[in-house]
Amino acid sequence: MVALLILAFIAITLFEVPSLIKKKMWGELAAFSVYLLIGMALTIPQALGIRLPNPTKTIEALFRPLAELLK
């Protein structure tokens, strides 16, 4: 699973990065890398079976007083 993910990352990088460098689109390259890093941080731990903090639960906790009204 992890190997497949890393393969996908490499494929995406090979697919996008050369043309970005050729066209000198450095801003796009930076945004691309940041998103890819966020994606790695989200997917690889989950593929290894590590539970990440769940944003849905955080939102639920933030809006608990209002959510209780809709019970």
Add this chain to the structure above:
Amino acid sequence: MPEKGKIDTKQAIMLSICLILPTAMLSVPAVIIRHARQDAWISLILSIFIGLLVARLIVSLSFRFPDKTLFQYSEEILGRVPGKIVGLLYLWWVLHSNAIAIDEFASLPCVALMPDTPFVAFFIIAIVVAGYAVRNGLEVLSRYIELITPIGLGLMVSLFCLLTTKVKFERLLPVFDKGLVSIVKGAAMPSGWMGEIVLFSMFIPYLNKPREACRVAVLSILIIGIFMVSVTVGILLVFGPDVSSSWIFPVFMAIRAISIANFLERVESVVIGIWVFMGFAKIGVLYYAAVLGSAQWLGLKDYRPLVAPVGIVLLGLAFLCPNIIDLLDFLARAFPPYALIVFELGIPLILLGASLIRGRRGESS
């Protein structure tokens, strides 16, 4: 500007329908019926008014800043740093809503038909195909939607016509049984859904007739509303409030009950077909909004390089979403205040108020 394509009025209407309707059709009726029972249709009519309000807000903002999307004019109205923060919030909201949509998209086939297939298979298919459409640009996406929406809606209507043999009108009585509070509670979730029309502001600059934006938004909310009301009333007429409120996928189960002359049966596969097509449309539209939004937020020239990494982020977020029962609980209780107060009414109202006070218009600056 990162996007050069233009869409016409008809495509825009279908695009905003696909922005809301596909996932709303699936499981929202059960939640409304749980609160308001046989008065669910009154709740839905209330939610149409909320949707119209949000649509009006967004259109007046867009009229003040023509050629600019939500991410661009929030910066212009509030100044650089607060505008960026608002943009970041919306970016998060779009990505999260899309992850929820992908999770719901995978849930119906996974729960109802193919329990042995892992969720991730559906996630990857959805993201890869939607990502391909998004990479090809707004025009390709909206042409796909233009092709699929009439077929999907038409099939849905004809399936519900087949249900008419089982209809009993007494199931809608007594009207106003549970009181006003329950009806308002029932209106919360569909209002949260209707308010997603906020994201239509990402597409207004790309209309070939931007003056018709108001008509587009209002018409699409009305079509969605009428469709939701008829689906919910259809479910209620066939099963009554007790049975239908306990289902996860009431529309699917209602269509499953079709049996005409022991011959025309098991047509629920058509529902799965409609769901796959329309679900792709919804995921595609949200995906596009996320990618275009992040490109505009960062001031990039091209959004296409971002499509693949955003897909990976979506995959991770969709994985993080809880199972369908927890997800529906979140959508029924925490999502309406979260989406409505912050993203659908709060921030647009602040933006409109600030732009009125500062008297800024797009043309002058």
